[in-house]
Amino acid sequence: MQFYPKAREQRPSINHPSVRPRRLAVLRAAGVNLLLLQFLFLGLFCYIFGSLFQQTSHTHQVNILFVDYDGGAIGSAxxxxxxxxxxxxxxxxxxxxxxxxxxxxxxxxxxxxIKFWGAVYTTANASNALTAALAGGSAASTYDKNDVLTMVWNEARYPTAVDSAIESNLKTLSQSARVMYSEANGKQALQDLNTSDPAAMAILYDPWTLSSMNLQPTKQGSRLIYNTLVIILIMIQEFFYLGTVNGLYVQYKLYSSVRPHRMAIVRLIISAGYTLIGALCTAGAIWAFRSGWHVNGNQFALTWAVLWLFAHLNFLVLDVFTIWLPPPYVPMALITWIITNVTSILLPFELSPAFYKVGFGLPAHAVFQVLLDIWSGGCNPQLYYALPVLFVFEILGIVGSTVGVYRRAHYASIKAESDEKACEERVAAALLQQQEAQLVRQETLQDVDSASDAESQIPSQRPRRGTVDTTKDQEDLMGIIRREMSRSNVESSEDRRSTTGPSFSLPFKD
Structure with missing residues (x-):
């Protein structure tokens, strides 16, 4: 027994005249499509890398508030x-x-x-308290080095970027200020220092520590992917189920058998239910791995609602892509949509080139601003533009998806009529062929009967053949009709058995 014997049959050589044109066409089409995809992904790589390009050199666009309540040597430092x-x-x-x-x-x-990304302020009378503490005594023992210089920030607002751009830099500022204070006031501090008091000596070497007032600590490890993989997976999740829904509608021929407005309503209900469950799972996973993140049940419910809105509008937008774009360009549109949305939330716009501020109008940036407002207890008041952006995409998606149902129903009906007409033509052609064969058979029988009568010259009554022939013709006719009507099912079954793996429509065909 051979291994897949049909595949081992003799076939034309690759240099055969019948194969050569196809070989060249395949190479040409493969080359052109290769260039299209390479240019697409090269552009996407340049776009996302460009948003991160020279991030450090844009740090000066992050504004920090400074208020000097002390008005003394520490503020000057x-x-x-x-x-x-x-x-x-x-x-x-x-x-x-x-x-x-x-x-x-x-x-x-x-x-x-969010008038400022962060703030630094000195405590009132901090310089006098430090000078008194160096003299020793009760002033040294009650001196609080954490109540001198304070920074205020919100870690929930782009947490990974804030860590390096704000927290680390402000700690560097505090350390440099201590050096500046020592250089400017070191001689006087040594004169006032009570060397017999250990507390005063400790204050000399460590005059203050930068105190941190974090509006919303966000230190869990999963925060690293809130603005990347979480958004990407939500979009891919909607795309997969969209393909399932579209496949069901085509498989059961709903576009040509159900009224469009009913299909549109059912699609909205199905998509709303699917995205509702998906958003619940996403919010639940975030909460399950929050690792000490101080958020409550109300914030969970709001997170669920916002993720539901974001997931549903993405389902609708991707549905619009599949309706109005040629099939070869749908995967390209999907990856472009994902990359542009994720790029809009990788970094604050202050740390990216000005060009990337176009991301203000993208759903991912809008939903992330809403989530930051929820997670930090209202400390990111961007709802005035973020919610309208989300609802505009939702409304446009509903309209585009609904119109798309009518469009699909229109062309599905045209295709059904075309298939029915083609089936009728095949049946007519088969009937015509059968009738011609029947005429030939009848003429042959008549010739045989005439020859037999001439030889015998004996009058006799022959049995009628009409009933038998008519019954046989009816059976042949029914067989032809059944065969033509079931051809599509047979072809689809053969396609399933002979599948060669996933394939895509080509943007370029030779």
Whole structure:
């Protein structure tokens, strides 16, 4: 027994005249499609890498509020340290007067309202308290080195980028300020130092520690993929089920047998239910691995609702792609849609070139702004534009998808009529062939009967053949009709057995 014997049969050589044109056509089509895909992915790689290009040199666009409640040597040290650190790779320190922010609580509100990415302020009378502590005694024992210089920030707002752009740089500013303070006040500090007091000596070597007021600590490991893999998987999840729904509609020929408005309504219900469950699973996975992240049940419900809206609008947008784009370009549109959306949330726009601010209008950026507002307890007030962006995509997706159902129903009916007409033509051709064969058979029988009568010259009554022939003809006719009607099922069964793996329609065909 041979291994797949039909595959081992003798076939024409690759240099055979009948094969050569096809070989050249395959090579040409493969080359052109290779270039199309390579240019597409080269453009996508350049787009996403361009958003991260020279990220450090854009750090100066991150604005940090500075308020000097002390008004003494420590505030001067901070200014001197910033003058040395100032540059493209360091956040911009924007000093404001005490009258603009008379209380530290107003600074927290400014950071919460995203007027600034972060803030640094000195505690009132901090310099005098430090000088008194160096003299020793009760002032040294009660001195709090954590109540001198404080930074305010929101780790939930682009957490991975904030870690390096804000927290690390502000710690560097605090350390540099300590050096500047020692250089400017070191001689006087040594004169005032009580060398017999261990507490005073410790304060001299470590005058203050930068205190951190994090509006929403976000330290769980899974936060690294909230703005990447989570968004990508949501989009791919919708695309897979969209293909399933479209396949069911085609397999059961619903487009040519059900009214379009009913199909549109059912599709919306199915997609809403599917994305509702998918959003619940996504939100549940985030909550299950939050690892000490302080978020409550209300935030979970809001996260679920926002992810549901985002998932559903992506289902609709991808459905619009499959309706209005030629099939060869649907996979290209999918990967382009994913990359452009993810790029819009990889980094704050302040750390990317200005060109990438076009991402303001993309659903991924909008949904991430809403999620940040939810997760940080309202400390990212971007809902005034983020929610309208999401709802605009949702409404346009519903309209485009609904119109697409009518479009598919229209062309499905045309195809059904064409298939029916082709089937009728095949049946007619088979009947005509059968009738011609029947005429030939009848003429042959008549010739045989005439020859037999001439030989015998004996009159006799012959039995009628009409009933037998008519019954046989009816059976042949029914067999032809059944064979033509079942041809599509046979062909689809053969296709399943002879499948060569997944394939795509080609953008270029020779």
């Amino acid at each position: 901070v200014r001197g340290a910033y003058e040395k650190l100032q540059g493209q790779g360091f956040p911009t320190l924007m000093e404001r007067s005490v009258s603009a922010y008379p209380q530290p609580g107003l600074i927290e509100g400014a950071v919460c309202d």
